[in-house]
Amino acid sequence: EVQLVQSGAEVKKPGESLKISCQGSGYNFSIYWIAWVRQMPGKGLEWMGTMYPGDSEARYSPAFQGQVTISADKSISTAYLQWRSLQASDTAIYYCGRQSMFSSALDYWGQGALVTVSS
Amino acid sequence: EIVLTQSPGTLSLSPGERATLSCRTSQSISSSFLAWYQQRPGQAPRLLIYGTYSRATGIPDRFSGSGSVTDFTLTISRLEPEDFAVYFCQHYGSSGITFGPGTKVDI
Numbered sequence: 458e459v460q461l462v463q464s465g466a467e468v469k470k471p472g473e474s475l476k477i478s479c480q481g482s483g484y485n486f487s488i489y490w491i492a493w494v495r496q497m498p499g500k501g502l503e504w505m506g507t508m509y510p511g512d513s514e515a516r517y518s519p520a521f522q523g524q525v526t527i528s529a530d531k532s533i534s535t536a537y538l539q540w541r542s543l544q545a546s547d548t549a550i551y552y553c554g555r556q557s558m559f560s561s562a563l564d565y566w567g568q569g570a571l572v573t574v575s576s
Numbered sequence: 577e578i579v580l581t582q583s584p585g586t587l588s589l590s591p592g593e594r595a596t597l598s599c600r601t602s603q604s605i606s607s608s609f610l611a612w613y614q615q616r617p618g619q620a621p622r623l624l625i626y627g628t629y630s631r632a633t634g635i636p637d638r639f640s641g642s643g644s645v646t647d648f649t650l651t652i653s654r655l656e657p658e659d660f661a662v663y664f665c666q667h668y669g670s671s672g673i674t675f676g677p678g679t680k681v682d683i
Binding site: 504563 | 611615630674675677
């Protein structure tokens with residue numbers, strides 16, 4: 458069974474750094490792109506970027522380029538989303554999703570990780 | 577950048593009724609890369625339809641997708657109580673992934 462399991466909820470202060478994770482199982486993690494999607498409170502879905510774990514190639518949405526870093530460790534089937542300096546506006550739920558090889562739709566999703574940034 | 581517009585913003589219906597949700601793209605797109613997702617409150621999105629027409633694994637046949645060029649539709653033939661949720665369309669293209677703003681289907 459394909460699963461994406463994300464790390465837990467985080468509460469951080471502005472200016473702090475953070476790295477959240479998404480571990481895949483039940484499939485060959487290296488050969489499927491993994492996308493990160495933001496959902497701010499009560500809002501829609503925003504694509505942040507996508508990574509190919511096989512060679513760590515990353516593509517970013519212009520809106521998030523330079524704001525976050527996407528990485529992966531294929532040896533432990535885990536993708537990461539990282540911030541160097543959080544802001545209150547980063548408060549949101551962050552989802553990872555596996556991108557289908559055939560349609561590029563996100564066919565499996567993690568459960569989401571709530572990040573709260575507050576002083 | 578391709579922009580996706582969904583209508584209506586909210587659709588108020590009753591169980592057993594038919595729901596028709598629209599997604600329009602700002603440019604012509606390949607139907608191969610248009611998908612629909614359902615998001616229930618407090619849950620992660622779930623893939624319903626990919627490639628405009630194809631149902632994802634485990635999706636009941638009351639969900640169907642259609643469309644081409646710039647106009648795409650998700651139809652729920654007979655609403656079940658669990659179908660009251662928010663629905664997002666999504667496109668994958670050369671500049672990445674774009675989501676529509678969503679349509680809320682409520683009672």
